[in-house]
Amino acid sequence: MTVELAGLTLPSPVLVASGCGGTGRELAAYAPLADLGGFVTRSLTLNARLGGPQPRIVETPSGLVHAVGLPNPGLEPFLATELPWLVQHGARVVVSIAGSSLGEYAELARRLGSAPGVSAIEVNLSSPDASAAGVFDVREPFHAASVVSAVQRDLPRGVPVLAKLRSDPVRVVESARTVLEAGAAAVVVGNALPAAMPDGRAAGLSGPAIRPLALRCVADVCAALPGAQVVGVGGILGVDDARSFLAAGATAVQVGTALLHDPTAAARLAAALHHDSEETAS
Numbered sequence: 674m675t676v677e678l679a680g681l682t683l684p685s686p687v688l689v690a691s692g693c694g695g696t697g698r699e700l701a702a703y704a705p706l707a708d709l710g711g712f713v714t715r716s717l718t719l720n721a722r723l724g725g726p727q728p729r730i731v732e733t734p735s736g737l738v739h740a741v742g743l744p745n746p747g748l749e750p751f752l753a754t755e756l757p758w759l760v761q762h763g764a765r766v767v768v769s770i771a772g773s774s775l776g777e778y779a780e781l782a783r784r785l786g787s788a789p790g791v792s793a794i795e796v797n798l799s800s801p802d803a804s805a806a807g808v809f810d811v812r813e814p815f816h817a818a819s820v821v822s823a824v825q826r827d828l829p830r831g832v833p834v835l836a837k838l839r840s841d842p843v844r845v846v847e848s849a850r851t852v853l854e855a856g857a858a859a860v861v862v863g864n865a866l867p868a869a870m871p872d873g874r875a876a877g878l879s880g881p882a883i884r885p886l887a888l889r890c891v892a893d894v895c896a897a898l899p900g901a902q903v904v905g906v907g908g909i910l911g912v913d914d915a916r917s918f919l920a921a922g923a924t925a926v927q928v929g930t931a932l933l934h935d936p937t938a939a940a941r942l943a944a945a946l947h948h949d950s951e952e953t954a955s
């Protein structure tokens with residue numbers, strides 16, 4: 674079941690969501706990454722980040738609250754080790770980026786855009802704990818557009834930009850319109866919702882708890898912007914969840930939290946949707 678997303682031909686509409694598939698090695702032990710639509714890396718910053726203090730992840734009745742603080746090896750080690758490994762294993766690599774300034778976003782785009790094997794850039798415009806994590810705090814749609822413009826300007830042609838927004842039902846259509854006008858090829862809706870750890874630290878809420886809200890946002894964006902390509906993400910666990918997002922108009926879906934308790938979740942969904950498409954075709 675191939676899909677066309679942002680000018681790319683993907684073998685499946687199911688991708689791994691940023692930050693939820695480790696370096697890829699953690700998932701490849703269970704199913705080939707090449708069978709998925711794509712692997713979105715954890716958000717990468719220019720310099721290495723250790724991440725926030727423990728505890729970083731706490732279970733809630735219907736999801737996870739997390740304040741991981743965007744731990745990542747930084748650009749150079751990623752280019753030297755993680756990217757070649759993913760490419761070698763057949764993954765279509767979407768590199769998520771986060772910066773503390775417009776200049777950092779632009780520098781990441783410039784370097785990654787010329788790295789062999791990078792299929793697309795996903796710009797994280799919706800970190801639920803941005804201030805705590807020390808990344809550019811995108812509060813208004815025009816902030817998001819500035820970041821996308823800066824990334825576009827320094828990215829070689831042919832590498833599409835996906836803009837990752839928050840599932841905020843009040844602002845999501847306006848945000849989507851603004852980033853698409855700034856040059857994003859597709860929008861990803863959406864990130865973890867702003868929440869708090871039990872000790873009050875800024876955090877994100879993910880998992881089934883946010884699915885209805887994410888679905889509402891995807892449906893609203895697809896209805897308001899009929900030509901837009903939308904990737905739905907938020908609480909997708911089973912194939913019926915994925916079907917709901919696709920029926921609402923999403924071109925593709927990403928699986929996040931589900932992978933943390935079932936590393937085969939994305940591969941299972943990809944296989945089930947492939948089966949759906951074969952049934953429709955016959």
Ligand SMILES: Cc1cc2nc3c(=O)[nH]c(=O)nc-3n(C[C@H](O)[C@H](O)[C@H](O)COP(=O)(O)O)c2cc1C
Nearest residue numbers: 690691692715716797864865879880907908929930
């Ligand atoms: C442990 C963890 C780490 C995450 N790290 C990132 C990240 O680095 N960048 C990003 O854009 N989103 C990150 N996310 C958000 C997910 O990519 C996804 O947008 C969100 O969790 C909603 O989807 P889900 O309910 O399927 O997990 C993270 C989520 C979790 C649970």
